Amino acid sequence: MFQEKRNEYExxxxxxxxxxxxxxxxxxxxxxxxxxxxxxxxxxxLLSRNVFKATFKISQKTVALKSIILNNTLDSLINxxxxxxxxxIHDSILKFYGITKKENTTNNYMIILEYANEGSLYQxxxxxxxxxxxxxxxxxxxxxxxxxxxxxxxxxxxxxxNSENILVHNRNIKLNDFGMAKCMPESLRFLTNTFxxxxxxxxxxxxxxxxxxxxxxxxxxxxxxxxWEISSGNTPFGMESSLGxxxxxxxxxxxxxxxxxxxxxxxxxxxTDCWKHDGKSRPDISQVVKxxxxxxxxxxxxxxxxxxSQAYNVTDEIIYxxxxxxxMQIEEFEIKSDPPFVDILxxxxxxxxxxxxxxxxxxxxxxxxxxPIMIKDYIRKHKKNPVExxxxxxxxxxxxxxxxxxxxxxxxxxxxVSDYQMAFKFFDLxxxxxxxxxxxxxxxxxxxxxxxxxxxxxxxxxxxxxxxLGVEKNANKAFNIYSNVANEGSxxxxxxxxxxxxxxxxxxxxxxxxxxxxxxxxxEGHHLVxxxxxxxxxxxxxxxxxxxxxxxxxxxxxxxSGNIGAISIxxxxxxxxxxxxxxxxEAFKWYLKAAxxxxxxxxxxxxxxxxxxxxxKAFEWFKKxxxxxxxxxxxxxxxxxxxxxxxxxxxxxxxxxxNKAKENGNTSANELLEEIINKIFNS
Numbered sequence: 001m002f003q004e005k006r007n008e009y010e011x012x013x014x015x016x017x018x019x020x021x022x023x024x025x026x027x028x029x030x031x032x033x034x035x036x037x038x039x040x041x042x043x044x045x046l047l048s049r050n051v052f053k054a055t056f057k058i059s060q061k062t063v064a065l066k067s068i069i070l071n072n073t074l075d076s077l078i079n080x081x082x083x084x085x086x087x088x089i090h091d092s093i094l095k096f097y098g099i100t101k102k103e104n105t106t107n108n109y110m111i112i113l114e115y116a117n118e119g120s121l122y123q124x125x126x127x128x129x130x131x132x133x134x135x136x137x138x139x140x141x142x143x144x145x146x147x148x149x150x151x152x153x154x155x156x157x158x159x160x161x162n163s164e165n166i167l168v169h170n171r172n173i174k175l176n177d178f179g180m181a182k183c184m185p186e187s188l189r190f191l192t193n194t195f196x197x198x199x200x201x202x203x204x205x206x207x208x209x210x211x212x213x214x215x216x217x218x219x220x221x222x223x224x225x226x227x228w229e230i231s232s233g234n235t236p237f238g239m240e241s242s243l244g245x246x247x248x249x250x251x252x253x254x255x256x257x258x259x260x261x262x263x264x265x266x267x268x269x270x271x272t273d274c275w276k277h278d279g280k281s282r283p284d285i286s287q288v289v290k291x292x293x294x295x296x297x298x299x300x301x302x303x304x305x306x307x308x309s310q311a312y313n314v315t316d317e318i319i320y321x322x323x324x325x326x327x328m329q330i331e332e333f334e335i336k337s338d339p340p341f342v343d344i345l346x347x348x349x350x351x352x353x354x355x356x357x358x359x360x361x362x363x364x365x366x367x368x369x370x371x372p373i374m375i376k377d378y379i380r381k382h383k384k385n386p387v388e389x390x391x392x393x394x395x396x397x398x399x400x401x402x403x404x405x406x407x408x409x410x411x412x413x414x415x416x417v418s419d420y421q422m423a424f425k426f427f428d429l430x431x432x433x434x435x436x437x438x439x440x441x442x443x444x445x446x447x448x449x450x451x452x453x454x455x456x457x458x459x460x461x462x463x464x465x466x467x468x469l470g471v472e473k474n475a476n477k478a479f480n481i482y483s484n485v486a487n488e489g490s491x492x493x494x495x496x497x498x499x500x501x502x503x504x505x506x507x508x509x510x511x512x513x514x515x516x517x518x519x520x521x522x523x524e525g526h527h528l529v530x531x532x533x534x535x536x537x538x539x540x541x542x543x544x545x546x547x548x549x550x551x552x553x554x555x556x557x558x559x560x561s562g563n564i565g566a567i568s569i570x571x572x573x574x575x576x577x578x579x580x581x582x583x584x585x586e587a588f589k590w591y592l593k594a595a596x597x598x599x600x601x602x603x604x605x606x607x608x609x610x611x612x613x614x615x616x617k618a619f620e621w622f623k624k625x626x627x628x629x630x631x632x633x634x635x636x637x638x639x640x641x642x643x644x645x646x647x648x649x650x651x652x653x654x655x656x657x658x659n660k661a662k663e664n665g666n667t668s669a670n671e672l673l674e675e676i677i678n679k680i681f682n683s
């Protein structure tokens with residue numbers, strides 16, 4: 001009976017989805033919006049999280065596809081397209097070509113836009129800065145100011161102007177204003193959106209939520225930051241180890257970047273006027289355009305210009321290098337010889353050797369969720385700068401032996417912005433690199449480093465295929481990589497293969513096969529994550545009979561060997577009497593042990609523990625879990641900042657954390673954000 005109702009429900013939902021899509025596509029036709037079948041495109045490649053590069057099969061025209069989730073926002077999209085069509089008469093606005101939709105998907109529509117072949121301004125500067133003279137820099141600045149003047153002349157505010165939202169095509173500026181620009185007056189709906197890079201945001205906008213939303217002056221502030229970025233080739237405050245919510249107060253108090261030595265005095269005056277704290281003291285866009293036009297660049301103008309310091313320059317150029325530069329760089333890695341790793345590291349880079357060995361140990365003992373948390377903590381405890389570490393690894397003559405760690409830094413955004421495409425390339429390099437046997441045949445430690453690097457590279461490649469990071473999502477390919485590496489003797493890969501069977505990733509879901517492989521990896525390979533999984537299978541009856549006592553024993557075995565996830569679950573078992581007698585003191589002890597190691601679930605649990613009798617302590621633990629991306633804690637931290645519970649009231653920090661929680665799917669955060677908006681609006 002239940003199955004019949006389920007089948008009836010699924011059939012109804014399928015019919016409703018089909019009808020919804022029909023209505024949507026009919027609306028596009030009535031509004032004269034071109035709709036293309038997804039099959040009309042080829043060579044679809046992921047560029048970023050929700051943007052793809054593709055080619056029209058018939059015309060062979062290259063375009064960009066930007067994913068959108070329509071839900072109940074069809075009218076908003078139609079209005080956005082109508083507004084965009086009025087703007088795109090300007091050459092610097094990306095052309096809109098139409099809409100498409102992936103087959104066999106629900107609500108997965110894509111906007112078809114003009115393709116910018118040199119990426120974002122951010123990417124363009126990182127890749128080309130050394131080749132840009134001041135005439136070229138000034139040209140970029142003038143183009144951006146011109147397009148902003150065009151928007152402002154139509155009473156349109158961009159609102160999120162930064163170097164990632166400005167594109168470059170054949171050295172010319174292109175602006176994608178979809179979902180960014182709003183007609184004045186700006187409503188308070190900005191509170192429900194993420195802030196974007198805080199370095200570019202008007203400090204008055206951050207400081208005074210109860211007055212008005214973003215205005216033209218806010219765009220001028222962002223423009224000032226971008227003009228500085230063009231002069232330096234660097235992201236503002238890009239060398240700082242972190243730019244979280246705590247940096248907001250510094251910006252609000254007037255913190256700005258230092259001028260680059262040799263910058264034209266008139267140019268410097270323009271951007272410093274733009275980023276003044278008081279919006280009323282900033283020039284309007286027509287004045288900025290006029291001032292830029294008065295700068296004349298001669299060959300002698302910058303003869304005394306001092307370039308960026310060598311260390312800063314080289315670090316940025318390597319860490320943020322993109323596209324073709326990345327390809328050339330990786331090809332260089334492949335052809336150079338491999339000097340003895342251990343001997344070289346013993347001279348200057350002992351920390352990198354120790355870090356890689358720590359990384360290998362984590363890979364063998366901890367879940368993928370815990371690995372970035374523990375790597376960041378390791379770097380912090382050794383008082384190292386992650387930016388410098390990444391640079392040292394990339395520039396090191398023996399980098400072929402730890403390319404998996406370099407890929408890990410890119411994937412997790414350690415010492416750089418998260419860049420899945422670069423991560424994918426380094427993991428691919430780790431898995432495919434063939435080193436000279438003369439360097440390893442008589443050197444067992446070196447051979448072991450090489451083997452570990454290759455194993456990690458393969459498994460993270462599979463993980464990226466599984467999750468669609470830096471490459472199109474392909475669960476089948478992920479499963480094949482996991483299983484092939486497992487067949488070569490990797491018990492870690494065997495655990496990942498078991499997980500695929502458990503959840504049906506790229507293979508038919510079967511708990512029995514999953515448990516069988518988990519058990520083999522746990523018993524023969526002594527893999528701690530597998531031992532953890534065997535315990536969970538026993539407790540939940542996955543592929544085996546339910547046996548909480550046996551499950552607890554396996555979890556304890558993993559926990560005593562150092563698996564942090566298992567330590568956290570042991571706390572849960574004691575707290576709830578699962579497989580062991582209920583004991584709140586023991587639960588607290590195990591939770592504390594896991595929390596101090598960075599486990600976000602344990603940190604959240606400790607926050608709950610302290611809630612009834614020490615709000616300050618509760619807030620401290622919730623904040624630690626929030627910083628480790630635990631959405632429930634992010635919501636609570638936002639709520640605590642809003643109410644002044646366990647901490648001082650802070651509207652900026654409240655909204656910041658509630659947005660984080662909302663991004664991670666917490667619906668309560670969205671409700672509280674709406675409450676804040678209504679309160680501000682009615683005050």
